[in-house]
Amino acid sequence: MTETPVTFECRGQQIVGMIHLPPGRERVPAVLMLHGFTGTKVECHRMFVKLGRLLAKKGIASLRFDFRGSGDSAGNFEDITLRSEVADALEAIKFMARHKRFNSRRLGLVGMSLGAAVASYVVGRERTRFQGLVLWAPVAEGTGILDQLSTPEAVASLAQTGLTDYGGNLVSVQFIRQFAEMKPLREVVKCRCPVLIVHGGKDETVPVSHADQYELALRSPDRPVKKIVIPDADHTFNKHVWERRLLDETVAWLTATL
Helix, strand or coil: CEEEEEEEEECCEEEEEEEEECCCCCCEEEEEEECCCCCCCCCHHHHHHHHHHHHHHCCCEEEEECCCCCCCCCCCHHHCCHHHHHHHHHHHHHHHHHCCCEEEEEEEEEEECHHHHHHHHHHHHCCCCEEEEEEECCCCCCCCCCHHHHCHHHHHHHHHHCEEEECCEEEEHHHHHHHHHCCHHHHHCCCCCCEEEEEECCCCCCCCHHHHHHHHHHCECCECEEEEEECCCCCCCCCHHHHHHHHHHHHHHHHHHC
16 A cells, blocks of 8 residues: 655645555545544544555545645645635645545545544535545534533634633634534435444533434434444544454445445
């Protein structure tokens, strides 16, 4: 298998990604990965790297990339919004459609946390594009998730500068507004592809009730949906046994659906 750095653009800014390819020259199914808030194309304990390599062993290619303002991509973190990340993901899809090894009729999508909400908007717009969707610890609504952005200190900073600090990252009032108002459940139900939802049973960042909301919204006679709650796992599956279950279930789902 090969791993190749790639670049493409969104609105004149460079996006940096990595492609994982299985051996051969034929067109193969491909998966797009969308990282979470403050994450990168690698994700915590290299989960996206590991997923890309496992998929390649199964004959499935993948693209993982940094949203603008994150990782190696152009832009500043304070310019990130939900809309900018959706735009980046849509450009990534165009890039995949042009790639000579990707079978654009057999695409899958994996989103982590906020990346799962972005994925929901993407499949809502590209309703027939994807044959498989996987949501890791998905955010269903903004209420109660980024509470430290609504402290008196944060509110005062936003009022003065339009920016506030989140773990060393500057976050804009535009991001906070769009995050609070987002409705990913309204978008994800527009797709008809099979959906796998995986959540940690003790996720304190995005409560497991968000996975329940996705499952309830997605249940349909013509759309297979599977929800897996990994007991005791946290938001980013920070034990090897939790990560192993997450990756195994994801690879099995995508192998079966693409």
